[in-house]
Amino acid sequence: xxxxxxxxxxxxxxxxxxxxxxxxxxxxxxxxxxxxxxxxxxxxxxxxxxxxxxxxxxxxxxxxxxxxxxxxxxxxxxxxxxxxxxxxxxxxxxxxxxxxxxxxxxxxxxxxxxxxxxxxxxxxxxxxxxxxxxxxxxxxxxxxxxxxxxxxxxxxxxxxxxxxxxxxxxxxxxxxxxxxxxxxxxxxxxxxxxxxxxxxxxxxxxxxxxxxxxxxxxxxxxxxxxxxxxxxxxxxxxxxxxxxxxxxxxxxxxxxxxxxxxxxxxxxxxxxxxxxxxxxxxxxxxxxxxxxxxxxxxxxxxxxxxxxxxxxxxxxxxxxxxxxxxxxxxxxxxxxxxxxx
Numbered sequence: 001x002x003x004x005x006x007x008x009x010x011x012x013x014x015x016x017x018x019x020x021x022x023x024x025x026x027x028x029x030x031x032x033x034x035x036x037x038x039x040x041x042x043x044x045x046x047x048x049x050x051x052x053x054x055x056x057x058x059x060x061x062x063x064x065x066x067x068x069x070x071x072x073x074x075x076x077x078x079x080x081x082x083x084x085x086x087x088x089x090x091x092x093x094x095x096x097x098x099x100x101x102x103x104x105x106x107x108x109x110x111x112x113x114x115x116x117x118x119x120x121x122x123x124x125x126x127x128x129x130x131x132x133x134x135x136x137x138x139x140x141x142x143x144x145x146x147x148x149x150x151x152x153x154x155x156x157x158x159x160x161x162x163x164x165x166x167x168x169x170x171x172x173x174x175x176x177x178x179x180x181x182x183x184x185x186x187x188x189x190x191x192x193x194x195x196x197x198x199x200x201x202x203x204x205x206x207x208x209x210x211x212x213x214x215x216x217x218x219x220x221x222x223x224x225x226x227x228x229x230x231x232x233x234x235x236x237x238x239x240x241x242x243x244x245x246x247x248x249x250x251x252x253x254x255x256x257x258x259x260x261x262x263x264x265x266x267x268x269x270x271x272x273x274x275x276x277x278x279x280x281x282x283x284x285x286x287x288x289x290x291x292x293x294x295x296x297x298x299x300x301x302x303x304x305x306x307x308x309x310x311x312x313x314x315x316x317x318x319x320x321x322x323x324x325x326x327x328x329x330x331x332x333x334x335x336x337x338x339x340x341x
Contacts, residue, residue, distance in 0.1 A: 002180050002248040006124050008335065009068060009135065009174030012061025013302045014054040014164030016044040018291070021159070030152040030159070038159070038265035043151075043293030046143045046162035051084050052091045054164025055141030058301075059099045063137070065175075066168040074133035076106040077123050079115030081296040082142045082149065083204075095139055112325030113262060114183070115297030116140050116165070120333060121181050123169050135170040140297040148204055155212035157268035161293030165301030175308065175339040179249035179318070184241040185329035189234065193326040195219040234328045235276035241330040242277045242322060249318070249334035253278065256334075257317035260303035262324065263289035273322055299323065300333075309341045 020042045024030035046054055055078060076096045084091035092106040111118035116138065123136045141164040144151045151160035168174070195218035197203065203210075246252055261273045261284050274284060288306050295302070300321050307313050314337060321333040 001121065001124070001182060003124055003178045005171060006127060006178045007170050007172065007174035007338070008167055008176040008178065009170040009172060010062035010064070010066030010166075010168035011175070011301065011305045011308070012058040012065065012166045013298070013305055014046075014057040014141070016046050016054075016162055018042045019045050024152060034156060037156070037267065040159060040265060040290050040293060042291050043159050043161040044163050044295060045145065047145065049143060051080060051082065051141040051143045051164070052094050054143065054162065055095050055139040055166065056098045056164075058141070058164040059095065059137060059139050059166035062166040062168050063099060066135070066170065068135050068168060068170065068172070070100040070102055072134040073100045073102050073104060073137055074130070075104050075123065075126055075136045076100065076139070077109060077119040077136060078107070078139045078141075079109045079111070079119050079297045080140060080142050081112060081115070082144055082146065084141075100137055111329070112327065113294070113296045113299065114323050114325035114329055114331045116300040117181065117183060117321070117323055117331035117333060120167070120169070120178075121183065121331070124178065124181060127169065127171060134172065135168055138167040138169055140165045140301060142296050142298065149210045154210050156265065157212070157272070158262070158264045158294035161263065161295040163292075163295035163298035163302060165298040165305075167301060173338065175341070176335040176337050179251075179334040179336055180245045181331070181333040182241055182245040182248060183329060183331035184237050184244070185327045186234070186237050187327065189328035190326065192216060192219045192328065234272065234324065234330070237328060238273065238276045238322070238324060238330040241332045242320065245332035245334050246320065251318055251334060253320070255318060256283075256320045257313050258307050258319050259284045260300060260307065260319060260321045261285065261289070262299045263292050263294040266290075272324055277322070304335070308337065311341070313337045315340060
């Protein structure tokens with residue numbers, strides 16, 4: 001989707017502690033071989049802080065930067081991967097109450113680690129659909145320190161990190177202009193993250209811990225045995241999403257200053273994101289993500305904040321944001337930096 005006259009007016013992230021991966025190995029949480037192969041140095045952790053509070057902290061910083069009056073906000077869009085609090089409770093309205101505190105629609109969006117791309121896509125349409133809507137608040141937050149998941153062993157592709165992030169999306173000028181956002185999915189590949197596991201009752205409700213690698217191994221075995229039909233490749237999905245987003249933004253990879261990507265392990269990053277679209281490590285943010293880990297939908301926000309606040313991109317530069325999620329789905333967005341921090 002080509003976008004006109006929509007801006008990022010504010011951006012913020014929550015403060016977290018860090019756990020070094022070497023310390024995690026010493027404590028028996030992480031395997032020494034897995035650490036060596038991952039090349040990760042540390043991850044962010046939030047202790048017992050609730051995920052919605054991480055989102056609120058990030059939102060307060062984004063709102064302070066944006067300087068928008070609360071009455072300008074026409075909606076709050078929150079996204080996450082992990083449970084947020086009491087079952088049946090509305091985290092998005094809690095975030096609204098503790099930030100803009102307006103009687104506007106507040107929506108929780110689930111699209112895996114692409115949640116921030118999904119809220120960005122939906123919120124852009126929401127803004128443009130009504131001339132009276134001026135700004136919306138986008139938030140993301142997760143704390144994976146629960147019994148339902150072993151953050152260190154859920155998969156070899158990434159280590160699950162905690163974090164909170166927020167964006168103020170506005171029709172009024174901000175520090176970056178949104179040029180395009182696009183998503184592509186291959187629904188047949190939803191089997192990859194299910195691989196014969198029962199859908200009911202949901203595994204989380206019966207105390208089964210998340211383990212992507214087990215499912216992917218079963219999926220691979222089923223492919224070898226011929227019990228599944230031939231399927232597409234996620235690399236092709238990523239290529240199409242990136243190419244379309246850049247075409248819609250009237251740009252190309254050669255004119256992209258930096259690529260913001262998820263905080264995967266080294267090989268996972270190359271296999272899933274960088275190699276398919278032809279991006280070198282130096283063009284991405286590996287030095288940042290290897291110290292922060294993978295915080296689901298927060299990755300897009302904190303990666304963009306990092307390259308902007310540290311001066312790695314300057315006014316006139318274009319940034320390509322890329323992400324992926326089960327489904328399988330890939331999403332990309334192109335933003336142009338307008339103001340220095």
